[in-house]
Amino acid sequence: xxxxxxxxxxxxxxxxxxxxxxxxxxxxxxxxxxxxxxxxxxxxxxxxxxxxxxxxxxxxxxxxxxxxxxxxxxxxxxxxxxxxxxxxxxx
Numbered sequence: 146x147x148x149x150x151x152x153x154x155x156x157x158x159x160x161x162x163x164x165x166x167x168x169x170x171x172x173x174x175x176x177x178x179x180x181x182x183x184x185x186x187x188x189x190x191x192x193x194x195x196x197x198x199x200x201x202x203x204x205x206x207x208x209x210x211x212x213x214x215x216x217x218x219x220x221x222x223x224x225x226x227x228x229x230x231x232x233x234x235x236x
Contacts, residue, residue, distance in 0.1 A: 181215055
């Protein structure tokens with residue numbers, strides 16, 4: 146193996162390490178947001194199972210699940226408030 150090939154392997158390994166270090170944080174943020182959105186969707190699903198007898202249910206889609214997942218309990222309360230207001234005015 147020549148010295149040029151060894152240098153190419155070392156540079157390639159350093160470049161891969163650099164790219165992993167650069168993209169670690171954004172990928173971590175994306176996975177955290179996806180996980181919390183899935184948890185928000187699961188919470189909305191459980192709420193809809195419980196509230197099905199009253200007819201008061203929140204639609205489960207990517208926007209409401211993300212809203213509930215990323216904001217947590219305040220986001221869920223805000224969704225309930227918006228649903229109540231929209232139901233009150235007839236929309």
